[in-house]
Amino acid sequence: MRVLVVDDDFMVAKVHSGYVRGIPDCEVVGVAHTGADAITLAAELRPDLVLLDVYLPDMSGLDVLRRLRTGEPADPFVLLITAADDAATVAAALHGGATHYLVKPFESRALRAQVDRVRQLRGQLAGLDRAGGGELTQNAIDRIFGGRDGPMPKGLTRPTAELVAQVLREHDGDLSAAECAELARLSRVSARRYLEHFVAGGTVTVRLRYGGTGRPERRYRWAGT
Missing domain, CATH: 3.40.50.2300 (Response regulator)
Incomplete structure (x- = not known):
């Protein structure tokens, strides 16, 4: 790349x-x-x-x-x-x-997560070129455009992902993993995994909020459709 x-x-x-x-x-x-x-x-x-x-x-x-x-x-x-x-x-x-x-x-x-995502997209588009521009299934198109029909990472489930997405979409502003976990009634570790999955997929943005001491807090905001 x-x-x-x-x-x-x-x-x-x-x-x-x-x-x-x-x-x-x-x-x-x-x-x-x-x-x-x-x-x-x-x-x-x-x-x-x-x-x-x-x-x-x-x-x-x-x-x-x-x-x-x-x-x-x-x-x-x-x-x-x-x-x-x-x-x-x-x-x-x-x-x-x-x-x-x-x-x-x-x-x-x-950054690496987004570079890997671009690498995946380039591979998918290159595959289309090799296929000669034939007709595509809706599932194939959804995968290219970031649709929901692609496989979930190991250990994550679609219903819980939908729950976390709903929490983010309905919240006015950004949330920490702990705040999202409380609203979704999940563990903080579990909520963080789903949030980072969404960040890698481009539907959630993340920023770092710095406090007085310790590591900066990651704040998540819904940016997808």
């Missing part, structure tokens, strides 16, 4: 590049610090995935997203990585064709 990292902060770009290099079979093919450079490098390097910040010095990352996602099969996947957590920006990213949206700061495993 060839990745282009775009961030106006040199140190943040370095950190994100390190995360990418820690993922098997991934390489950073370029780093850009402005929107114009991102567009130029994307055209020259043809990356498979672009990690794109929203706040750039010369233009919004959302404008860059629209330039990169033209609807052509050769367009790169784009993962928005930004401090912007307002609903309008998230909606614009979704409508612009972003694969997913990570709010800074985040753990390296959150």
Whole structure:
């Protein structure tokens, strides 16, 4: 997987590049610090995935997203990585064709989950190309578009996943794993597993809330349909 990292902060770009290099079979093919450079490098390097910040010095990352996602099969996947957590920006990213949206700061495993998801999508699309563009079943289409007919990870069940999803959808704001567990009447460990499953699938966003001491708290918000 060839990745282009775009961030106006040199140190943040370095950190994100390190995360990418820690993922098997991934390489950073370029780093850009402005929107114009991102567009130029994307055209020259043809990356498979672009990690794109929203706040750039010369233009919004959302404008860059629209330039990169033209609807052509050769367009790169784009993962928005930004401090912007307002609903309008998230909606614009979704409508612009972003694969997913990570709010800074985040753990390296959150990025790896999304890179693995892009890798899976690329494999599915490559399989369609090899099949010669024949007719697809609805289940196959649902899997590509993130539908619910794919298999659940070992130890997770569909009814409980639906329960956790309902709790998130009906809550105004974000929840910790402990808060979600209480509302769903599950153990905290179980709720956390389902929440991280949704994060990997792109239907839930996560942010870190820092307190005075200890590890930051992971806060989850429903972002799917």
